[in-house]
Amino acid sequence: MDMATKQIRNIGVLTSGGDAPGMNAAVRAVVRGGLHYGYHVFGIRRGFHGLWRGDIDELNGQSVSEKLQRGGTFLMTARSKTFNSPEGVQKAIEMAKVFNLDLVIAIGGDGTFRGLRDLARQDFPVIGIPGTIDNDIACSDYTIGYDTAMNTAMEAIDKLRDTAMSHERCSVIEVMGRKAGYLALNVGIACGAEVVMIPEVETDFTRDVVKVLLQGRNSGKHHYIVVVAEGAGSATEVAARIEAITGIEARATILGHLQRGGSPTNRDRTMASMMGLQAIDCVRQGCYNRVIAYKAGELVDFDIEEALNMNKTITAVEIERARILAARRAP
Ligand code: F6P
Numbered sequence: 001m002d003m004a005t006k007q008i009r010n011i012g013v014l015t016s017g018g019d020a021p022g023m024n025a026a027v028r029a030v031v032r033g034g035l036h037y038g039y040h041v042f043g044i045r046r047g048f049h050g051l052w053r054g055d056i057d058e059l060n061g062q063s064v065s066e067k068l069q070r071g072g073t074f075l076m077t078a079r080s081k082t083f084n085s086p087e088g089v090q091k092a093i094e095m096a097k098v099f100n101l102d103l104v105i106a107i108g109g110d111g112t113f114r115g116l117r118d119l120a121r122q123d124f125p126v127i128g129i130p131g132t133i134d135n136d137i138a139c140s141d142y143t144i145g146y147d148t149a150m151n152t153a154m155e156a157i158d159k160l161r162d163t164a165m166s167h168e169r170c171s172v173i174e175v176m177g178r179k180a181g182y183l184a185l186n187v188g189i190a191c192g193a194e195v196v197m198i199p200e201v202e203t204d205f206t207r208d209v210v211k212v213l214l215q216g217r218n219s220g221k222h223h224y225i226v227v228v229a230e231g232a233g234s235a236t237e238v239a240a241r242i243e244a245i246t247g248i249e250a251r252a253t254i255l256g257h258l259q260r261g262g263s264p265t266n267r268d269r270t271m272a273s274m275m276g277l278q279a280i281d282c283v284r285q286g287c288y289n290r291v292i293a294y295k296a297g298e299l300v301d302f303d304i305e306e307a308l309n310m311n312k313t314i315t316a317v318e319i320e321r322a323r324i325l326a327a328r329r330a331p
Pocket of ligand 1: 109132133134178230
């Protein structure tokens with residue numbers, strides 16, 4: 001059947017990859033929006049793994065009650081290796097037929113979208129919704145979970161500042177982000193970090209770390225915050241280097257998975273809800289194999305192949321701005 005005219009009655013929804021606060025809100029919107037327009041919606045548990053295994057149940061309006069404010073994903077998630085093979089994709093499509101699924105909506109990151117693309121290439125209609133705390137989906141300025149994770153990291157660093165101040169130490173904090181520095185950069189700006197190290201911009205340790213901290217000390221500072229994106233280095237190593245070179249006592253903290261948990265912020269709840277409804281709008285318009293994106297203040301959608309070929313990065317200007325804000329010159 002021609003993809004554009006394929007009659008969609010049954011929609012499967014799943015969450016895949018690293019969980020992100022707001023994923024529940026997105027699933028809820030897909031379910032409530034889908035039911036509103038007369039579709040049947042099926043929850044697929046544990047991401048693509050669940051599709052492959054037929055871990056699928058029909059959802060109703062009540063299935064998504066009391067989920068909006070919860071962190072994690074009630075559908076659960078997985079990083080499926082089995083699915084990444086032609087046999088895995090075929091088996092997933094066969095299982096989708098067993099459950100009469102006509103289309104799958106998945107919330108996740110790049111890996112999730114590649115899984116969807118593989119289904120789309122076999123003529124199985126899909127729609128992706130960007131959900132990851134890393135904000136590293138190229139086609140979208142925003143990904144579900146990013147705001148909550150930034151606020152969680154910010155609150156943790158504010159607390160670390162109290163103890164760094166009391167002991168006149170340098171607190172080196174490693175934040176998540178995989179290969180991207182969005183979380184680190186924006187948390188660093190919000191916490192007034194002296195130094196932010198991100199993978200997109202090379203750090204000259206002498207110029208960008210040692211010199212900045214010593215200038216701070218000469219200007220009267222007694223404690224320091226250094227934020228390291230996990231893709232740019234290890235907080236433990238950075239702290240040891242700082243202490244060895246400057247003599248400033250340093251402590252490392254790896255925020256780790258606590259950044260992925262917690263009740264989603266207003267921004268994540270509303271963004272996820274609107275993205276979920278936008279996905280249902282795409283289905284209604286017969287617009288398949290799309291990725292929902294937030295671009296220049298608007299919700300839009302892109303062809304999934306096109307979306308996966310896009311790039312985005314942090315510019316030198318953005319990191320320079322963070323450095324200007326952090327610098328305190330001697331009076
Ligand atoms: O993609 C989200 C993320 O939290 C990254 O920031 C991090 O590198 C990765 O997932 C950790 O993955 P896992 O939970 O599988 O260890």
